Amino acid sequence: MFFVNEAHRKNYESLLKFYESSLPSIEYEVACYVLALPEVLKRIPEDHNVEFPFDWAWEYDEGNNKNKPTNALFYMDDPYQQLVIAANHMYNGEPFRLNKGLDNWDELHFKIFVQACKIRGKFV
Secondary structure, eight states: OOOSSHHHHHHHHHHHHHTGGGOSOHHHHHHHHHHTSHHHHTTSOTTSOOSSTTTTTEEEETTTTEEEEOHHHHTSOHHHHHHHHHHHHHHHOOOOOHHHHHHHOOHHHHHHHHHHHHHHTTOO
């Protein structure tokens, strides 16, 4: 399994333990894999609702009657923002535009995306 570094691997293992009651679930495994990225994990507010992995990333906008990104997601570097959006798509089917990811990712981010796809497709 591909990890960016040792911190990514340790964060992943820790998140799997945290969401243990929801496992086995490939959706949660994908969420844990992307959220475990140090660049993503450090941007998740400490006071967020942790019941669901992506609650911190979107908030409901009553004026437009739809979800909008929170500041934590909106101000995240584009490559990581697109990885979070892709992981949320694999988690619950929310829209994701692959071309936006490909426009922002370098080889490292693409490897992360491919690994997330392997987890979601049960090819690990």
